[in-house]
Amino acid sequence: MAPVKLYGPTLSWNVTRCVAALEEAGVEYELVPINFGTGEHKSPEHVARNPFGQVPALQDGDLYVWESRAICKYACRKNKPELLKEGNLEESAMVDVWLEVEAHQYTSALSPILFECLIHPMLGGATDQKVIDENLVKLKKVLEVYEARLTKCKYLAGDFLSLADLNHVSATLCLAATPYASLFDAYPHVKAWWSDMLAKPSVQKVAALMKPSS
């Protein structure tokens, strides 16, 4: 079976979100860079893969999948469906809940912080501290909920690893490069959960991929 192709730069935590899922699900994949500088993301070839002209996009034979979290689910369904628990009504519901929470509560607060710290300066703009401060307040409230949850369960959806945990990896890894690297220190169970995630070979692979080349 040919490896699937994942299009997009490893700088993007939306792209590396997919890498975490592909790695953990054991799907063979090939990373194909997309050159934003030359407008490759808006080329007809790429728009055929992702009609919004964005990254990531995944190609598996004739099938194109886009939107990072759809790609992540695809990786699990293809090779490791137990990461979604779809055979079990209640467990799959918990996975779905925490998949939504990652997207709409956690990453929605974290990504503006990452953007201001890491991307905005790279684009020649000034870091907007107000945006960071507003989102830190939100993120800390979310982490309080996570702390309570992870006091009761080893992982977010229950006592089993699921895609809900994995979808947090890429953006959380980026925190290390910001002044907020020790944000989890105030939340011991979150910190323990994160240490557990960091020890996984799949997560280590993502971390290695995201290191700026020397």
Added chain:
Amino acid sequence: MGGGVKVYGVAASPFVATVLLCLEEAGVEDYELVGVDMAAREQRTQPYLSRNPFGKIPTFVDGELTLFESRAISRYVLRKYGRTSASSPTTAAGEEDLLREPSTLEESAVADVWTEVEAHRYTPAISHIVRECAIKRLIPGGGERDQAVVDENVAKLGEVLDVYEQRLSRSPYLAGDSVGLADLAHFGFTYCLVECTEYGALVESRPGVRAWWGRISARPAAKKVAAMMNLVLNPLKMPSA
């Protein structure tokens, strides 16, 4: 069927509407919509927070199970209670299409893609328009409409709908040949846009999108949920053209 199913929230919330729509589609008859006093911020206090620590609506209870996040709730409802052609043996072939879960890897991928598009591209843009043009007027002290926010999001939604038009010119539904949750999750906000703001043309001016919206809003379950939403939204309804 469905005894002990409770939805906490208000029908006028498009996120609550998604869950209600799925319950209606699944034929769950005896669910209870438990009102939440949004004006008093009931959702941010106990005991609500003990069910949904993020303090948002909807929250869903089915016996011992408590869920939150509308799309997660909706998936559960459809999985647990959803009718399939197997469970409705009297349904003749070719009758009104039933909502069913994707059965192949590819169908699942397509369904997931368009659910993500709804969540991350459609809803963020449309929700700003609906909030500024309709919701703010309903809330005491809601404030004035911010036209700059409206204009920015009308432009964004237009670009998103251009992509939808390409899809819906070739396929009756976003999910494919049959309606899916990916389509239904659009109902609440689109209803508010078309009925309660002057920006319905975003949908009406794109033939594929208009036809798709016509199909979804004609579904009996959608009409039932629209009636529930109307109880709150009625004063805002746009006169029909």
